Structure formats: structure tokens, C-alpha cells
Amino acid sequence: MLVKQGMKKVDEIIEMYEGRKSALIAVLQEVQKEYRYLPEDILMYISEAMDITPAKVYSVATFYENFSLEPKGKYVIRICDGTACHVRKSIPILNALRKELDLSDKKHTTDDLTFTVETVSCLGACGLAPVITINDKVYAKMTPEETIKILKEIREGEAK
Structure with missing residues (x-):
């Protein structure tokens, strides 16, 4: 049915x-x-x-890169790893997300299909580096700590 x-x-x-x-x-x-x-x-x-x-x-x-044959989470987090973001430490953000969400370079989506983490070559916001997007909302000048704080806010909102 x-x-x-x-x-x-x-x-x-x-x-x-x-x-x-x-x-x-x-x-x-x-x-x-x-x-x-x-x-x-x-x-x-x-x-x-x-x-x-x-x-x-x-x-x-x-x-087309935007299409996915694998299930994605409700929240798709994209971390820019272009030159500007990489130099301004995007990889520690990626590592913090993977640790917090129990993901890896092979596993991109949480088991409950809440979060998917992807790296992209460029988000076109180099002046705001390092940048992440969550469902296409841009977050500028991020740190690992700030990123985890946003994750916790999303989780709290989901729990309500």
C-alpha cells in the first residue's frame, strides 16, 4: 500500500x-x-x-551531482573544502561533525536518517570561510564548536 x-x-x-x-x-x-x-x-x-x-x-x-541514489537525512550538512575554507580550517569542522554524529568518510548519513554530512568543492562564499550549509542555509565563519552548538539546537527542536 x-x-x-x-x-x-x-x-x-x-x-x-x-x-x-x-x-x-x-x-x-x-x-x-x-x-x-x-x-x-x-x-x-x-x-x-x-x-x-x-x-x-x-x-x-x-x-548530476545533486541527485542521490542513497537515502539522505532530513538535514543535509555540506562542508566547503575549497581552498579558502580549507586554509581557514574546514577539516576540523568536518571531523567534529563526524565524531558527534558517529559518521565516517564511508558513512555519510546517520542511522535515523536525521543528518547527512557531505563535503563539497566550493559553496561560492569564499569571503565567509569556513562555510557550511544546512539544507541550503548558509553558516559563515564556522568553528567546530559553533557547528556542534547548531547541531544540538536542531536536535532540541526535533525532540519537541
């Missing part, structure tokens, strides 16, 4: 774009917004519903 409900939502998204093959990227973006990643069964469903080969759907989903 859950799958059928999920497919109903996917059908609505496809219908928003009138099933146009040229709207595949937009459809995938909307699906990812809904599920926080692109589940394989839904990619196959999109393939059938939009009459696009599974290889084409999968190649688009894997080509």
Missing part, C-alpha cells in the same frame, strides 16, 4: 510536466524533493510511465 501511495505521488509529479520526456530532470528533482533521494523502484516506474529507457533515466540520475 505504501508503494502505491508513493507511485500516486510520482504520477502527480509526472503529470505536472505532462509526461514530457524533456522534463525528466525536473521530474527527478521533484521526486528527490519528496523522498530526499531517488529510490531504484521509483526510477524504474518513471522509466515506464514516461516511456524512457531505464538506462537513460539511470544515466541522468547518476550524471
Whole structure:
């Protein structure tokens, strides 16, 4: 039943774009917004519903960095490791987050799917380095301590 409900939502998204093959990227973006990643069964469903080969759907989903085939947390934390941020100590921030959330360079998402931690090459805010984003909200001139403080605030908000 859950799958059928999920497919109903996917059908609505496809219908928003009138099933146009040229709207595949937009459809995938909307699906990812809904599920926080692109589940394989839904990619196959999109393939059938939009009459696009599974290889084409999968190649688009894997080509663009913003798409994820793995579940992501409710809060996606991106740490910039571009030159300016790296020089201004972004790695200690990354290490503090990994320690606090029991993550590693191989494990990016907490077991409860609350947090995902990713490094990115540049967030385009070099003058504010080191920078992190949490669900696209920018936090400037961060320290490991300040980052953990923000995490605790998020957790307290979740507990309410």
C-alpha cells in the first residue's frame, strides 16, 4: 500500500510536466524533493510511465551531482573544502561533525536518517570561510564548536 501511495505521488509529479520526456530532470528533482533521494523502484516506474529507457533515466540520475541514489537525512550538512575554507580550517569542522554524529568518510548519513554530512568543492562564499550549509542555509565563519552548538539546537527542536 505504501508503494502505491508513493507511485500516486510520482504520477502527480509526472503529470505536472505532462509526461514530457524533456522534463525528466525536473521530474527527478521533484521526486528527490519528496523522498530526499531517488529510490531504484521509483526510477524504474518513471522509466515506464514516461516511456524512457531505464538506462537513460539511470544515466541522468547518476550524471548530476545533486541527485542521490542513497537515502539522505532530513538535514543535509555540506562542508566547503575549497581552498579558502580549507586554509581557514574546514577539516576540523568536518571531523567534529563526524565524531558527534558517529559518521565516517564511508558513512555519510546517520542511522535515523536525521543528518547527512557531505563535503563539497566550493559553496561560492569564499569571503565567509569556513562555510557550511544546512539544507541550503548558509553558516559563515564556522568553528567546530559553533557547528556542534547548531547541531544540538536542531536536535532540541526535533525532540519537541
